[in-house]
Amino acid sequence: MKPRHKRFVFVAVALVGVGFSVGLVLYALRGNVNLYFTPTQVFNHKVPQDRSFRIGGLVKDGSVKHEGDGLTTKFVITDMYKDVPVVYKGILPDLFQEGKGVVAQGKMGAGGLMVAEEVLAKHDENYMPPEAADALKKAKAAEAANALKITGAENAVVAKQTAAPLAVPVAK
Amino acid sequence: MIPELGHFSLIIALSLAISLGVLPILGAARNNAVLMSLARPLATGQFVFVVLAFAALAYAFLHNDFSVLYVAEHSNSQLPLHYRFAAIWGGHEGSLLLWVTMLSIWAVAVATFSKHLPDEMVARVLGVMGWIAVGFLLFMLLTSDPFTRLLPAATDGQDLNPLLQDPGLVIHPPMLYMGYVGFSVAFSFAIAALLGGKLDATWARWSRPWTTVAWVFLTCGVMLGSWWSFYVLGWGGWWFWDPVENASFMPWLVGTALIHSLAVTEKRGAFKSWTVLLAIAAFSLSLLGTFLVRSGVLTSVHSFATDPKRGVFILAFLVIVIGASLLLFAWRAPKIGLGGKFDVVSRESMLLSNNVLLSVAAAAVFIGTLYPLFMDALGLGKLSVGPPYFDAVFVPLMALTILMMGFGALARWKHSSMSELVKRVRWGFAGAVILAILLPFIFKHWTPMIALGLLMSFWVIASLIVSLQQRWSGEGPFIQRVRNQSLSYYGMQLAHLGVAVFIIGVTVVKGYETERDVSMNVGDTVNSGGYIFRFDGVRAITGPNYTAEQGHLTVTKDGKFVGVLQPQKRHYNATGMPMTEAAIDSSVFRDLYVSMGEPIPDSQGAWSMRVYFKPFVVWIWGGCLLMALGGVLAVSDRRYRIHSKKAALIAAGNRPVDGGMSTQGAAS
Numbered sequence: 001m002k003p004r005h006k007r008f009v010f011v012a013v014a015l016v017g018v019g020f021s022v023g024l025v026l027y028a029l030r031g032n033v034n035l036y037f038t039p040t041q042v043f044n045h046k047v048p049q050d051r052s053f054r055i056g057g058l059v060k061d062g063s064v065k066h067e068g069d070g071l072t073t074k075f076v077i078t079d080m081y082k083d084v085p086v087v088y089k090g091i092l093p094d095l096f097q098e099g100k101g102v103v104a105q106g107k108m109g110a111g112g113l114m115v116a117e118e119v120l121a122k123h124d125e126n127y128m129p130p131e132a133a134d135a136l137k138k139a140k141a142a143e144a145a146n147a148l149k150i151t152g153a154e155n156a157v158v159a160k161q162t163a164a165p166l167a168v169p170v171a172k
Numbered sequence: 173m174i175p176e177l178g179h180f181s182l183i184i185a186l187s188l189a190i191s192l193g194v195l196p197i198l199g200a201a202r203n204n205a206v207l208m209s210l211a212r213p214l215a216t217g218q219f220v221f222v223v224l225a226f227a228a229l230a231y232a233f234l235h236n237d238f239s240v241l242y243v244a245e246h247s248n249s250q251l252p253l254h255y256r257f258a259a260i261w262g263g264h265e266g267s268l269l270l271w272v273t274m275l276s277i278w279a280v281a282v283a284t285f286s287k288h289l290p291d292e293m294v295a296r297v298l299g300v301m302g303w304i305a306v307g308f309l310l311f312m313l314l315t316s317d318p319f320t321r322l323l324p325a326a327t328d329g330q331d332l333n334p335l336l337q338d339p340g341l342v343i344h345p346p347m348l349y350m351g352y353v354g355f356s357v358a359f360s361f362a363i364a365a366l367l368g369g370k371l372d373a374t375w376a377r378w379s380r381p382w383t384t385v386a387w388v389f390l391t392c393g394v395m396l397g398s399w400w401s402f403y404v405l406g407w408g409g410w411w412f413w414d415p416v417e418n419a420s421f422m423p424w425l426v427g428t429a430l431i432h433s434l435a436v437t438e439k440r441g442a443f444k445s446w447t448v449l450l451a452i453a454a455f456s457l458s459l460l461g462t463f464l465v466r467s468g469v470l471t472s473v474h475s476f477a478t479d480p481k482r483g484v485f486i487l488a489f490l491v492i493v494i495g496a497s498l499l500l501f502a503w504r505a506p507k508i509g510l511g512g513k514f515d516v517v518s519r520e521s522m523l524l525s526n527n528v529l530l531s532v533a534a535a536a537v538f539i540g541t542l543y544p545l546f547m548d549a550l551g552l553g554k555l556s557v558g559p560p561y562f563d564a565v566f567v568p569l570m571a572l573t574i575l576m577m578g579f580g581a582l583a584r585w586k587h588s589s590m591s592e593l594v595k596r597v598r599w600g601f602a603g604a605v606i607l608a609i610l611l612p613f614i615f616k617h618w619t620p621m622i623a624l625g626l627l628m629s630f631w632v633i634a635s636l637i638v639s640l641q642q643r644w645s646g647e648g649p650f651i652q653r654v655r656n657q658s659l660s661y662y663g664m665q666l667a668h669l670g671v672a673v674f675i676i677g678v679t680v681v682k683g684y685e686t687e688r689d690v691s692m693n694v695g696d697t698v699n700s701g702g703y704i705f706r707f708d709g710v711r712a713i714t715g716p717n718y719t720a721e722q723g724h725l726t727v728t729k730d731g732k733f734v735g736v737l738q739p740q741k742r743h744y745n746a747t748g749m750p751m752t753e754a755a756i757d758s759s760v761f762r763d764l765y766v767s768m769g770e771p772i773p774d775s776q777g778a779w780s781m782r783v784y785f786k787p788f789v790v791w792i793w794g795g796c797l798l799m800a801l802g803g804v805l806a807v808s809d810r811r812y813r814i815h816s817k818k819a820a821l822i823a824a825g826n827r828p829v830d831g832g833m834s835t836q837g838a839a840s
Binding site for chain 1: 406515516521525528532535536539540543553554555556557558560561562564565568569689690691749750751752769770772773775778780781782
């Protein structure tokens, strides 16, 4: 083989390879990126149907209910502004607790009930999943904008309490 | 007092590191023997003072000095002694100190084991390592001082994260860091060669054992991380494509490419520029890995905002290291030359494709890991990239890599004939295909992925047998022929066998595992993978710094007693944090895994449980261990000792060595 031909083979193989890899990465990215939404966005029907997404927020106090089979759990994820009911079948992580941050991944089911395939509540007990912290912040901003509409003093107190841990992000 | 001494030691180490970064390199540029000879004592001095600082922090931890902020944040008086020591690297500041300690250990090792290298080279290599130490010491002293006092002192510490209270974690970070930091040696050799403008086969021979040793450590580190997540995280998985894991996997992929590329540079003098680029990339990714995991940027991009100094320093440091080395590369590389020529079908081209595929794989991991961070930082919304992305990219890339691997180990340098190669492997390949298609039927579950996985590993083993058969055949006594092959050849084959074992493990676990999440009453039984698990109830126990509920499960198979599994649900006293401690019955062909969920309300002692059957899962880590052992064999090769003297002589004579040493010794 002449050097010129050899170089041509190398370049051609390289081009095909690069094209193949870029295509592969783009293809894989397209199908497997989970967009993240806040409870308010989910409530406002911003979530695409039949597509897996992530939601972050707090597990609403008093909302965790275990079903008879011992494995299915229903709970509510809230950003202190809007609530989204979630059902999950499986064993919840150690740090899943009422009033603590949580991230759930799954699809929207019938009647506004989210069917979660995965529930995350990792790291230590002060840790707030970034998505959850973000949801609370956004909801608070929205709440401030709608401050006139809020009449119950209770709501404001709750919002203040939850705002406190946000000021100290603990990164382990 | 002791913590302040530690702090001063760091400052002294910094001034020594600055001298190490300036004087010997200046000496090498001006050919001043006195300045160059300073390299070794300065590296030793830096080592002494960094180790003093490390000892000071260890002292503070072991003596529960909660007036030191870092100790108060990461330890507790109830914490057992060995975990108090491991808590040194339980957080950001201490991890950095561990990093610098490792760096000075490597620097002293280079200073000690480089007697045969020309003074110029030693001066430059240690000088570059000095600059890296300057960066890290400055970072520590300016933004992340582990010796900061807490006044008034805390009465007790906040405790080490329970997830980290585990024997695996005592050794995992040091191993990983030895690997990360070890690539700084390869990087320093590359930069030193660029500075000196002499990038030849001799350089590759010097750099190669160091790089292999670093790679061995990194392999062990990644393996330990995977093992740790299997038995500590309580989810029964061994790899999650978590950003933290990816951070250690990227340097491993590029490092693997680097050790193969170095082989070509040493043997054939080719790929010089590419090897240098890989050395730069491997170390840059190691830096990125350290910072990704420890800076908190993964937890939230915005954690940079809470301490902007850290974020800015990290970015500046990365930009300087990567930018400066690439600039130097662009400026010097054209002088390096291209080296030996080779044909389209040759061992060189096979190794080139291995390099490209591994680099592409690393790039794909990089994109998947950092894409969400970039999107978030640019305010384009939050998203996450799931494991399916990585699986979808990895399987085809690795299938190609493995295919090339089988041919690569058999092909000749410079020129090989495709038809001859095919002729040699056809029976092996046919056997691999038949076995891969038939075996899953015998195991009563056939999927394309299982067949593909088995095919890949059998193909590697087949090519290995063909290669051994060829090397061992010929005249004379068999044992003599076996001993005639070089250790580095056996090292390569052992590492490749490790890859095959690893693939078998992954394939069988993915294909035949049973994962059952169930709710169990006392006396209930569950069948998982043919094993019967009977739940006998839960009792309360007390550990050194936790209380726990301990389950008791009896496992039988076909009526025969197999074992007792006692998983725990712990509550740590200091933090109140719950922790699931899985119980695992491990053996060569299967692991039985049980972890406790939570008690079922309104029941009589029922619990939710994970009852998993994981066949061949230890093969995954066994494969990694074989790869690491292969690396150890390769660096034990005689030629690194015998030829180092000759190499030094040749280098002194300023003459590049012809790549073609004994082709019999040609390895990986």
